[in-house]
Amino acid sequence: MSNNFKAALQSTLSGIWQADTQQRTFRQIMNAFARPGVIETLEGEFLEGDGMLLTLATLLDGATTLADVDGLLSEHDLARLEVSTLAAEQARFVLTHGKVAPAFMPSLGTLESPDTGATIILKIQEIGSGNRLKLTGPGVDGACEVAVNGLHPAWLAAHQEWNSAFPLGVDMLLVAEHQVMALPRTTRIEEIK
């Protein structure tokens, strides 16, 4: 068996490309968006990649667009995701590292079609410890606290600025190893000093 063929076979069998794994993962991501501050631990057979690749495989396909700002994906993975790439200013999904401050202006959507505002997927170090944040807004019962490690403070400022004119805005999904947590545009974030 050639190595190429083996790799192809493995990627077909690998859990993250399976419909049932993606279905379960989507339910976890959906719950994260419905309940900002709730940390979901993704399950799946991680024969390759991690929570990030599983998240992308769950959300993306050829009908949407992605900007891989920090080159976090290999050519091979990009091809398997079947997604078209665009600049961070236009893409519907933006993948970037959370440890550096944003150096782009994502699409915030329009008043008529705010759903065209970007979904920003941020790779960070850890969710559950680190800088403490207080969250309020839809999906949060009163207020909740969550800690994140490896998120540049400029992202919190950007979340506030980009989402200052609802319904325009961006929605963020933090991914750390196998954990995900969402900060949709309606969430108000306060740093607990």
Place this chain on the structure above:
Amino acid sequence: MSAGYNFGFLDEHAKKEVRRAILKAISIPGYQVPYSSREMPMGRGFGTGGLQITLSLIGANDTLKVIDQGSDDSVNAVNLRQFIEMTCPGIDTTTRLSEATLIQSRHRIPETPLKPEQVLVLQVPYPDPLVVVEPSEDKRKIMHGEADYARLLVKLYEDIVKFDEITISHRYPTRINDHYVIDPSPIPRWDVPKLDNSPALILFGAGREKKIYAVPPHTKGEPLAFEDVPFRVEDFRDAQGKRRACARCGATDTFLDEFMNEDGSKRYQCSDSDYCDETLEADMMTEATTHA
């Protein structure tokens, strides 16, 4: 030619599109996210929007409940449930609300409060509450974006002037998170307060009009009203002012269906058949214990 359908009938790309729309719907509470809406093998208007959401969410770990008019046994509920059972091998279905992880419903929100881990999917025939005052979708999208509901409020006010009462019976316009006003689907006014600060996520699917929208958990949902003419749910009191009870289980705190007897008299019964069954069973248990 009939065999070989994908799990959940839709192909995986179609499901991904619905899933992406759901995430935006949750992130922008009350905003109607457009999506392509595939043809389903039942009529537009029979719940194809709700069905596409359910099929995009459901997996082998789910237990599904399907109701129509509050009943699990209504022909349309049976039809949808059978279709989902056929195309999603391995899932469980139930009539018990407490056992369900996913609930697809037409025209009712169950009487028992939902649990946080449950997801309610409502079928929607008309997603846009502004259609009564503005026929062009183009213009309605701008009005929604600006949260400009002045003309809708004028329409409600005209009602009050004419009838001294808001005459909207169901599909009561409800403001979500202080911005978008939604058509909460043809649920009775009785169910509208359940949208406010709901413990569970509520998703709305309009298949024919190709829209998905959401009321996330713990989100403000406020029926449009005026200070001097408040929002009112259906009144189930008799001529003497006494609250009518379900003729079957005796409940006095549920939405009632009205039946005409042969002799022209009327009887009332819970619209939520599962709630009715559970109340009846609980009563029988109590009786059995008392007699023992």
Place this chain on the structure above:
Amino acid sequence: MGYVAIKGGGQAIQGAEDVLEALRTAEGEHGTPLTTQSIEHQLRLLTSRIVSEGGLYHPQLAALAIKQSQGDTLEAAFALRAYRSTKPRLLETCTQDTSRMRLIRRISSAFKDIPGGQMLGPTYDYALRLMRLDLANESPEIFREVAREFLAETPEPNLPDTFPKVVEALRAEGLLPPVENHTETPFDITREPLIFPVPRSAALATMARAETGSILALAYSNMRGYGDVHPTVAELRVGYLPVMLPHPITGEPVEVGEVLMTECEVVAMYEDDDAKGAPTFTLGYGACFGHNEVKAIAMAILDRALQKGMRDGPTNPSEDPEFVLLHIDGVDSMGFASHYKMPHYVTFQSDMDRLRTTQQKHESVKQQDVKQQDNEQEVQV
């Protein structure tokens, strides 16, 4: 009277299926089941409607859909459309060139003669609509004889061929504007919802799947005076279009099969060109799967009307993209009309509650008025 019986719904649905089957086989023991081949060929115009309204070129499945829906065109197109939505998309075709159609019929009402000649072909246009009683009891022998003779008498060179397009001649003369080269990807109505304003490609795709009667009605409104297209049919052609797909390895287009289709181009009166140059005629385009001339003509007229509406704003319903495109789909409209048959008793309960409350208020106001009148009369006395 008892409460609503639990478990009745499932039985009722099964019962409905059983009686539908009973009616389908009502001819009894001497009946012959229709074969899908018979439907495809003997009811070929019906099959044509279903492939076009169903949006899937599969005449055999269309014939099956007609059979199982007992001839209901809306139901049959619906079944085909639903089948389509379960199939993944593996490849996309490049732009197809309809001048390569092998024609069985082409006419132009704009010219007495056209390059390549008029070809009447299979049409009922000039048939006398008299009942053909000989078909009522047609014997299989005569039926087969007709088929045999037609093929025997048709020499090889008369088999369908390609012809140049009439509008190309008009274009060469400068009577029509030159073809603009469109590079943008056509709007895909099966993957994107219509959000207005939509491009012309979205309108064309929607009309190509439209229900024949619905699109005809809207086009007819324009013809009668709610509009001013006044079209002339430059060319109407029916034939087999070779379908080209990119070769999976070389990328070169290769022919993979053919589809029967109807294409219509109408020319309408010229308009001022604000921007530049000499005025020209304007064009409306219609095309659909199968042999369905009325639909192609209606589509061409509406295309022309919608182009005007998109540019100048609609002045009548047939020029309004939202009005036309959201009301011509058979699957959508029939589904919604049917859904009113489902139980609506919860919302009706709500309706009754509102009406009773309003009636009570009305009654109490009336009584107050009466009382007031009585009081006033007493005062007068």
